[in-house]
Amino acid sequence: MKLWNTPITSLLANASLTVRFAVNSFICIGIMTSALWFMVSNYLINQIVEREWQTTAQIVRTDVRTFLEDYDFKAQDRKSVGHKFVALLEHMRLSPDIVRFKVYNPKGIVIWSDDKRLVGKSFIDNPQLQRALRGQVVADMSSLEKHENIFEPKSLSGAVEVYVPIYSESGRELLGVFETYRRPDSIFHAVREARAIVLFGAVGGGLLLYVSLFAIVRQAARKIDEQQENLLKIQSELVASQRMAAVGEMAAAVAHGIGNPLSSIRAAAQVAMLDTAAGDGSAKNQKMTENLQDIVQQVDRMQRRMQALLNFAKPLEPRPVPIEINSLVCDVVETCRARFSDAQVTTKLDLEANLPSVTSDVNHLEQALMGLITNAVEATPRGGIVTVRTRSCSPIGDGKIVEVSIEDTGEGIPIENRQRVFEPFFTTKPHGTGIGLSLAKKFLERNGATIVISDCSSAGTKIAFTLPRDAGATPTAKLQ
Ligand SMILES: Nc1ncnc2c1ncn2[C@@H]1O[C@H](COP(=O)(O)OP(=O)(O)OP(=O)(O)O)[C@@H](O)[C@H]1O
Ligand SMILES: [Mg+2]
Structure with missing residues (x-):
């Protein structure tokens, strides 16, 4: 049987740890609960039933002692003692459970029955009777199927036959066996009750076990997931560092190798410029x-660029001071003015008045803003607009209070690139x-800010960052 290749097992193999545990433990605990219920209820039922038969035997023996003597079992003239058995039957019928009885002698022959057709017949082949003749109290629930009951009225169907051995007063001699017919209603009631109680207990226990194990495993699975996430984060941080x-x-090698020759080139060019300035002012000279x-x-x-590379690589130690963000934005836009006009792009400033001051390293913030605005200008076609907006936002959760956004009317950044654009050298x-962008992100994050790319109303790009509140009491910094 290819049980392990069924669609259910392959589905389970691909499922999460929690789902697999939920299904497997449900099956195991289900089997365990059913087995427990079966075993305990069977044990209880056997105990109940055994006690019932022993009680019945006790009642029968007491009544027999009251109504009969040892001689009544042995008398050859059965008619002379018959009335005593009738009296006993009448008495026993006062109890609603015992309906009637037959009496066997030690050879298994019926010596008294209210059905006279059975008297004198031998039922020695009946195994229950045989066990009773050996001294055991025996109960048989399938009594009506046996042929000695062929004359029993239908009303007795479902009655239980209880065989009770009767001993002489001295207790040494077996006088005979009473076969009593007992209605089993009270026993069945007790059995049903026992079954229900055990079922309730087993199902309750099983459920409790299932729920608590499930809760533990779910918690463990969450912990594993969290740790995996942390591990991935640490890994990526390690790779990044x-x-x-x-x-x-x-960067250091490049700066070292190129920096000095570059300075020499610049110096030489400046000297040459002095010469040309002192020249004749001809077109060639110009x-x-x-x-x-x-x-x-x-x-x-x-x-x-080299400085940017060096900045990017060296560890940043921000020196946060309270900043008036609107004036910083104005200064940076002013610095970029030439770029805007070169690219024939219009700037739009939408700055909220009375913004709370924020805490950040002013140079880091300036460089980040410069990088973002430069990108926006570079991405915007002629005649386009770059909007720089500042807004205060409610200080929920991480305490960010001011949002700065740069929006352009360029082509936008495709969704699949929105994470990659922050990677260095992308x-x-x-x-x-x-x-x-990676430098801007690094600067902003080191100052407690968060940067995100989102869709904007135009087809272009909107990049926004939120800054934390001003924590210090130092005077507001101005851009140098
Ligand atoms: N406003 C924008 N609109 C569209 N694409 C953008 C925008 N800003 C950034 N990008 C995309 O992100 C990429 C990375 O930007 P980033 O500023 O890091 O590098 P760069 O502009 O290509 O080079 P540089 O180092 O000179 O800034 C850009 O090449 C561009 O594809
Ligand atoms: Mg750029």
Whole structure:
């Protein structure tokens, strides 16, 4: 039987630990509960029934002692003692459970019955009777199927035959066996009650066990998940820090190898510019000055980039001070003014008045803002708009109180790239380094801020960050 290849087992194999435990333990506890119920109820029922038969035997023996003598079992003339058995039957019938009886002698022959057709017949082949003749109290619930009961009226169906051996007064001699017919209603009632109580107990216990085990396993599964999540986080942090260290080494090497020659180039270009400035002012001279200015500009750009790389790699120690965010935004936008006009992009400032001051490292915040605004300008086509917005937000949970967002009308960042753009060196620009956003994120996070990319009303990009409240009492910092 290929039980292990059924769809249910393969479904279970792929299920979570909690689901597998829930199903397996349900089956096991179900089997255990049923077995327990079966065993305990059987044991109890046997005990109840055994006690009932012993009680019946006790009653029968007491009544027999009251109404009969030893001689009544042995008398050859059965008619002379018959009235005593009739009197005994009348007495026994006063009890609603005992309906009638037959009396056997020690050879298994009926010596008295209210049904006279049975008197004198031998039933020695009846195994219950045989056991009773050996001195045991025997009960048989399937009495009506036996052929000595062929004349029993239908009303007795369901009665239990109880065979009670009767001994002489001295207790040594077996006088005969009383076969009593007992209605089993009270026994059945007791049995049903016992079964129900045991069932209730077993099911209650099983359920309690199931629920408590399930709760423990669910808690354990949650803990495992949490630990796995932490492990993954630690792993990715480790990878990021290793990457950072490598970038740091590389940046230092590049700065060392290129920094000095670059400074020399810049210095030479500046000296040459002095010469051209003192020249004749001809067109050629002017063209040369422009070229030299270009060289100086490009060298400055390269040095800035190198500085950015070094900044990115070196550990950041923020020096938080309370900041007026609106004035910082205005200053940064002003610095970028030339870029906006070069790119023919309009700036829109939507700054909420009376914003609470926030706490952050002013230089970190400035660089982050600069990186985000530069990206927005670079992404926006001519005639587009970059909107910088500041808003206060309710200080829920992590205590962030001011949101700054930069929204552009460019092409936007595809959903699948929204995580990757924060990775160092991820760029889609031919001359980009892919450092801007990762550096902005690093600066912001080191200052307790959170940065997110979201959809915006235009097709472009909206990048927003929220800053924590001003915790210090130092005077508000101005941009240097
Ligand atoms: N406002 C934006 N609109 C669309 N794409 C953006 C925007 N900002 C960032 N990106 C995407 O994220 C990438 C990474 O940006 P990031 O600033 O880190 O590097 P970069 O701009 O490519 O290079 P640089 O190091 O010069 O800034 C960009 O190449 C671009 O694909
Ligand atoms: Mg950039």
